[in-house]
Structure formats: C-alpha cells, structure tokens
Amino acid sequence: MNPTWSRFNITSVVLGFAFLYLPIVLLVVFSFNASRLVTVWGGFSIKWYGELFRNQGLMDAAWVTLRVGVISATVATVLGTLAALALTRYTRFRGRVLFSGMVFAPLVMPEVITGLSLLLLFVAIDLDRGFLTVTLAHITFSMCFVAVVVQSRLMSFDRSLEEAAMDLGAPPVKTFFQVTLPVIAPAVVSGWMLAFTLSLDDLVIASFASGPGATTLPMKIYSQVRLGVTPEINAACTLMIGIVAAGVLAASIVNKRREAQRQRDAQAALRA
Amino acid sequence: MASAAVSAVAETSEPAASTGLARVLQAVTGRLVIIVPYLWLLFFFLAPFVIVFKISLSTTAIAMPPYTPAFSLDEGFAGLWSQLQELNFDNYLWLTDDPLYLNAYLSSVWIAGVSTLLALLVGYPIAYGMARAPVSLRPTLLMLVILPFWTSFLIRVYAWIGILKPEGLLNQLLLGLGVIDTPLVILNTHTAIFIGIVYSYLPFMILPLYSSLEKMDYSLIEAALDLGCRPITAFWKITFPLSLPGVIAGCMLVFIPAVGEFVIPDLLGGSQTLMIGKTLWNEFFANRDWPVSSAVAVILLLLLIVPIMIFQFAQARAQEQGR
C-alpha cells in the first residue's frame, strides 16, 4: 500500500515551496515597478531594463563574468572528468587518499578560506590579479563539483562496455572517446552547467582573486547592493534568474521527453 | 587454417622493443588521467594552504605584500632552521588576546547551530511531505527544490533585504493587516541572519532528508501500526530513527558552510554582527592585515575539521548500509 498524502503533508510542502519561491517572485515583480522606491508599487514598467543595458559598468561586468564562466567551466569539466576517472578507475596509486581529499575538500571549504589562500598563492608567485587569476580560482573549486557529478555517473557505468570496445579492437584512448565519453556525456554536460553556474554565482572567491579590470557581475551587484536596493539590480537579477531558469527548464523538458520516448520504445520492443 | 590468427598475434608482439615503448606510452597516457588533476590541485589547492599557514606565522609589515616572510629558502636550509627557531606565533596569541576573535568564533558557531536547527525544523516536514507525495509528482517536487540552487546565491540573499527592511514588504503587510502598529526591526539583527541562512541552505537540508525518507519502506510503518503503535509513536520510533543518516548529512551540509558564511551576515546582519567569515574579510580588505587573517583562516579550518569528519563518516556508513 502506498502512504496517503495527508492534509498535513500537502500543507507543509505548499508552505515550504512558498517560502522558497516567494522572495524570488517578489524580486521579479518589483523589477517591473515604475517607481524608484523598490517597495512601493508605482505601476508596470520595463524602464529599469533599459537603464540596465545603458549601465556600462554592469554590462562590462556581465561580459567578464560570462567569459570567466565559459572558460573556467570548460577547463574545470576537463580536469574534473579526469579526476573522476582517476578516482573510479585507479583504485590504488600513491597519494590516492590525499588526492580524494583534495577533490572533496573544496565542496565544504568556506569560500573565504579558498579565496584567501588562492590570493596568497597568486601574490607568492607574483601573478598579477585580474581575469586570469579569477578564471584559475574558479577552475579550481568548480572542477571538484564536476568531479563529484561525473564520478557518481562512472560508478554506475557498465565497465563491460569498455571491455567490449577493446575486445572489438579499439585501443584505450579510442575506447574512451568512442564509448565512455558518449555514454557519460549527460553527466559531463551537467557538470559543465554546474561549474558555469558556480562561476556565475561566485562573489567571495572572485573578490579575493580578482583585480582591477576584472570585476565580475556578482562583485558589481554586491557593491551596489551595499548602497541599497535599486530597481536596476532587481532587473539584473531577474534577467539572470530568467536565463538560468530557462536553461534548467529546457534541460529537464528535453530529459523528460527523452525518458518518455525511451519508455515508449521499450514497450514497443516488448510487444514486437 | 589458423595462420591468420597467428599472424595477427605475431604482428603485434614481434618487435618487442616497439611494443615495450608502446606499453610505456600507454602507461603514461593512463597516468596522465591522474597526474594532470593531481598536479593542478596540489598547486592551486594544497600549496595555497601551506602559504596561508606560513603567512599566519609572519609579522605584519606596511609593504606590498604587507608581511615579512617567516621563512624562505633564500638563505638555504641552515637559514631555514634558524628561522624556524624564531617562529612567530604572535598572530595566534593576538587572536586569543583580543576577545573580538573569540567572540566571532563563538558567535559563528552559535548562529550556524541555531540556523541548522531551524533549517531542520522547517525542512523535515517539507521533505516528509515530498516523500509521501504521489510517485508521479515526486520528480517535479524534487526539481522545484533544486531549482533555487541554480539561481544566484547573492540574488536570493538580496531579495530578503527588500522584504525585511523597516519599510519593506513584510512590515507593509503586517501594518496593513493591523497586526502591528510600528514596523518590526528585523534587518540587521540575528533574526535576519537566521532567516537568510535557513532560506539559502534549505535545499541542502531537504535533499538528504528526502532521499532517506523516500527510500524508506512504508510497510515498516504499517507493521508498527498493526502491532498497536499510534501514528505519532510510529513516527518517533520508526520513521525518525531511520531518517537519521539524512538528518546528520543535512545538518552538516547546512552547518559547515554556515560557519564560514560571509554574504549573509554582511548583507542581512549589519555592522554589529560578528561572524568569523566577515571578520576574516574585514581583517583582509579593510585592515589589510594578511598575517592575522591567515591565522583566522587556519583556526576556522581547524574548527570545521570535526564536523567535516562527522559528515564523511556518516556518508561512508550510509553507503555501506545502502549495499
């Protein structure tokens, strides 16, 4: 028997989601407020979006963030996938404990520590802080998240697929690119998306690792937020939420369709 | 008859030298999988910690970088030894002398602890309700919990400023309803920080709780009820103990990052709030005292090692039980 979904259960879920979503919804709503006073409704307007696009500082920061995000997510995906392979495929090598520690530690490391330590490294090796250092910092912490995502996929990966490829004459590297990678591709893609989002979202580490000329969007937003809430920032936030939400929704719809198709196919195969 | 097979074997193994070389190359490519990320993490993750530790032992200087190294290899290993003898723990003494830091640590742990407890109280009914939801609805509910995680942390914290400030939406609502006469002061208090942490980290609490509640066999509850247990007792005797791994994982996932949190106390807590992440930030950016902020970081790290170990231990045990 299935448990019943009691009124208490429904209420707690509904209230919980209201708590999770109401602040975001309010923020989005007030980005369309004509009034400069963020909390007083002055009619519908999209003028703040126009203001936003005329704000050169914000636009520059967005451009920096986007570039840092794409580059760091891509490099982090490569490194994180390698790390996941190393952890799942090589059960014993010298320093494995240290290695797995270094892969998992950044997941729970306070950002202030990661940021501070990276900054001190950049100073020690005399690397000027800017675009490069932010990117290096983002690669370092987001590769660990990629590694975790890819590793969990590799754990359930059927090794006999690789053995079959080798048995049929494909050398290891070819096997990786023709069989392993295509099969784990969804995990690698979600690893990339996660790394990209983390980079887009990061304020603390970027503040430490960045220098003049490489102000990211969260840094820009943060410095403006400290001065008070403005409709312009609401508009910027709404755009960011919209982009991410659209991406996540699209991905989940594609997934759902594929899953439904898969189920139909499987049923058709059974009938045949 | 079998000559083709033999020649195929022979071709590949005959020039022993070349296969030997090929095998070495193969081994190196295989090892690259380990070596590349390993070196990256050694250089960008471990080395920085060594540097933090080193700088925490040096003295402040008005220069760029604003510290005098405690030891360097400029004078060779003999020099290193003499430097070791004069190691400088002043920064740590400074941390114990000034009650500011001790208070910051204590208040971080306290705020994180209270927030974790609140997140558990808020998150458990939600996770429980999700686990009891119709099976067809569960993936959607799960996605709705994860979705906020994809939106910017900074934005989610920022959204609360507009709600909590004295002329904010919450006060407008309460005043409008006639519940209160004068606006509540919530922003720039601990309450605001609690709300911020619970709100931001709630998905981290719900997910492990949900996964441990969802895989629980409902017939266990039915068996308990059948044996004469009242529903409330069944919850406390069966459901809750079985969800403990999820409770521990969720609490650690909220507590650990909350201790070192910077954005939430900075934006919602105002200038009076003491939290260690904020102290470190100020020490570094405002006071430019790199050695002291490094020492703060080292102690914060030590502080977090225990909860991290608990978390890892609980995870390992949950994995073993899953098998």
Added chain:
Amino acid sequence: MKSLGSIRRDFAPWKDPSAKPYIAFENVTKVFGDFTAVDDLSLTIFEKEFFALLGGSGSGKSTLLRMLAGFDEPTKGRILLDGQDLAGIPPYRRPLNMMFQSYALFPHMTVEANIAFGLKQEGMPKADIAARVAEMLKLVKLEQFAKRKPHQLSGGQRQRVALARSVAKRPKVLLLDEPLGALDKKLREETQFELMDLQQSLGLTFVIVTHDQEEAMTMADRIAILDKGQVMQVATPAEIYEAPASRFVASFVGNVNMFEGTVAAREANKARIAGASGAEIFVENAGDAAAGNAVAFAVRPEKIKVSSKRPEGSANAMEGEVFDLAYLGDMTVYHVRLPDGQVVKASALNSSRLTDDPLTWNDRAWISFQPDAGVVLTR
C-alpha cells in the same frame, strides 16, 4: 550437407594424441588481493570445439575467460593460442572476441553501428563493412532492426545483436560469458540450438562460461567442471554424467545417490563394497579402487528400481521405507529411507497409466540396482 549430429559424432580431437591443442592454459594462477581465483590450472581446448566452463560462482570460470580475452593477466603460468604466448598482448590485439553476459551493447549506437564497430577498428573499407553488417543482420534475423538503438529491442533481440557483433570480425575463437543467462527458459532452449548451428556453420571455436549444467550438457562437445579455481574434470557431457571422476562432479551434475563404504574384495574389474551400514554392494566396474579403499558408489536415481517386493535376481537390493514421494506426471520420484538413515532417491518412469504396485508414504519398499548402474569413486 552433413547433418549436425554426424559432424559432432565424428568430432573428438581430444582422443587423438597427435592433435595439437588450439588454446592451452599452462599452470595458470590468478590471485586478486588475497583471493586465489584460479589455482595452478591447466586445460587444453581444440580448434572448432564447443567447450564449456561449468562451475558455481567463485569457481574461477569467468576469470579464465577474462584472461583469455586479455582483460586480466595471469599471476603465474601462460596461456597459449595456437602455440603463441598471449602474455602482454592487450585485448584489442587478440584475434578472439567475446559476447558479454550483460551484452555490453553501446547504448548510443544503432544496431548497425554496434555490429560495424569492430570492423571499423580494423580499418575495413566502408563498402565491405556494409556488406558484412548486412550479412550479420541476416544471420541473426534482425534485418528490419538495423536502425534501432539497443533500448528499442527486446532481450532476445539484444542477445542476437551482441552475438552478431562478436562474430562480425570472424574471430578464430568466440568467448561467451553466460550468453543465455538473461533470457527466459523457452527462449533459452531455442537459442541453445541456434548457437550450436552457428558454431558449426561458421567453423568457430566456442568457449562458453555457464553455471547452468543443462545448458552445458546440451551444447558443449566437452565440459570442464571447475571448483575453487581448479579443474575437477574435463570430459564429454555423457562421460561427466555417467562416469564422474569424483564425488564433487557426481553431485554437481544432476542428482545422485552415494553409497559410502570400503572395498572389501577386488577381483578383476569386480568388487564387493562393504557399506557403512553393513549392507554389501556388488559392482562390476571398480576402476582403480583397491581393496581397503574408502569409496563411494554413485548411482543416478533413474537407475534405481523401487518395488514393494524383493526383486528376483537383483545383485543389489535393500529394504527401506517410502519416506517421501513426488508425483511429477511423467515420472514419480521416491525417497526411500534405509535402516541406517540414508535417504535414497529413485525415479520411476510412469510408462503405463495404471500401476499395479502403487507405493505410497510409509510403505515398506525395496530399492535395487545393477552392478554396473553406477561408478566407484575414490575421490
């Protein structure tokens, strides 16, 4: 065209001392950590043979197959393929292919692409690949499924794609790891015969790993019974069943009754065994058992007769009590308890509709068997 039966009847290279083995395991040992999966094992397999490795889990049968395919290297000993040591040759350079238990079909490729995968690795021209793929699809009767992906196929169809893919390269040896394990009983029986036909028509050497004795008995020319990494016996299915080499083999394959005792007298090929309970058993094929040896006389249930009266002129007869019986329609299985407590299983074919001698629970009953009904086992 010669019938399958006549080919198989004449095929017995293992009896020919001049025949050269095609695959040879020489004192192979494989250790994983502190577990010895294969223990100093030697085994030879001949060309075009259908050879089965039969054993329970942990018997080392899969490890043998994986070492042959190149996924594991022996800790000690060597493996020869047509006289060539396979040591150090990676799986992708070995002229043998494997059909995996899980089928290991590449989920992102169509049926066609799966079958073509191995051919592409060889650098075969495109036109030739297309022709070979078409031929393979025809062989396994999946022509209309060429463009499907594995998840769009039923279990039986997937099994055939896996088979087609593993024979597409025309390997000299095909290794099959529990190839029918995932199929239901009916499909499994059909496929057994298809595999035998395929092996004959392609002229391949098949090495199959299985835990299903019926499967091994049906398909294989010879069976190697494995236990704890060692070979217990290598022989044809009939020899394994009728002349098991040890108590382990006798009880591993089929049902068996073991009469334990000591050889009291031995004369030419005949022997008298003094049973543990005092009963005497006369046997005609005593093998290498000498007087005084502790032995077991192993008799299959279908070779034991059950009757209510003492049978006339039977060399070995014992009285007991019907302890349990199972009527299976085509036959009845009796469990008769002897005075010493041993329960003897005997199966009787119900060849006529009415039995004039209906034995039932708690009846006194006689069991009897001929002196050549079983084998004397010393091990």
